[in-house]
Amino acid sequence: MTVPKLILDFLRENEGSAFCADCIKAHLKLLRRQQAQQATAALALNELVNCQMDFCDECFELAPKNFRRDRVDLLH
Numbered sequence: 681m682t683v684p685k686l687i688l689d690f691l692r693e694n695e696g697s698a699f700c701a702d703c704i705k706a707h708l709k710l711l712r713r714q715q716a717q718q719a720t721a722a723l724a725l726n727e728l729v730n731c732q733m734d735f736c737d738e739c740f741e742l743a744p745k746n747f748r749r750d751r752v753d754l755l756h
């Protein structure tokens with residue numbers, strides 16, 4: 681299972697919430713925050729997730745937070 685796939689599944693399970701890279705890293709037990717950042721950046725490029733500066737729903741830090749785009753449902 682690739683990191684981007686794990687992140688998409690995680691965001692799907694938490695529909696309606698958005699998370700910063702730190703929280704995604706913690707939830708998916710990734711070794712490095714950079715893995716979450718790179719994967720979410722790739723997902724955003726492919727328009728599978730939205731990424732915008734806002735307060736994370738979990739840790740409430742101001743950071744780029746990520747949430748699934750509705751469009752994903754059309755792709756599967």
Ligand SMILES: [Zn+2]
Nearest residue numbers: 700703736739
């Ligand atoms: Zn967070």
